[in-house]
Amino acid sequence: MDDGPGTPLNTREFAIRWTAILEEHFATRLAETLGTLVAASPDEPPLKPEQCAVLARHIVQALHVAATSPGGVQEAVHYLAQVAAEGESARRNPDTQLR
Numbered sequence: 001m002d003d004g005p006g007t008p009l010n011t012r013e014f015a016i017r018w019t020a021i022l023e024e025h026f027a028t029r030l031a032e033t034l035g036t037l038v039a040a041s042p043d044e045p046p047l048k049p050e051q052c053a054v055l056a057r058h059i060v061q062a063l064h065v066a067a068t069s070p071g072g073v074q075e076a077v078h079y080l081a082q083v084a085a086e087g088e089s090a091r092r093n094p095d096t097q098l099r
Contacts, residue, residue: 023060031056058083 008014031052039046047055058080066076 023057023064026063027053027056027060030059034059 005017008017031049034052034056035047035049038044062076062080065079066073069075071078
């Protein structure tokens with residue numbers, strides 16, 4: 001009986017798996033925080049947990065873009081604007097290419 005993926009075959013596969021685990025952790029933690037941040041604003045209705053989860057994944061991806069691209073924060077904001085402009089298709093593909 002297979003309980004999950006086996007040992008990574010190489011360093012690249014290990015790094016990919018590790019990055020995915022970290023991104024999931026950060027997105028989960030951020031989703032919890034987003035609900036609290038929005039709730040702290042008396043003029044805004046609270047976000048639903050599902051909305052927080054979707055938003056958190058995009059923010060974590062944007063933070064990754066900011067940390068790893070020469071464009072930094074500018075590229076991260078561009079990524080978020082592109083995701084918002086492309087709508088549902090971009091939401092299904094978090095690896096949207098920056099252009």
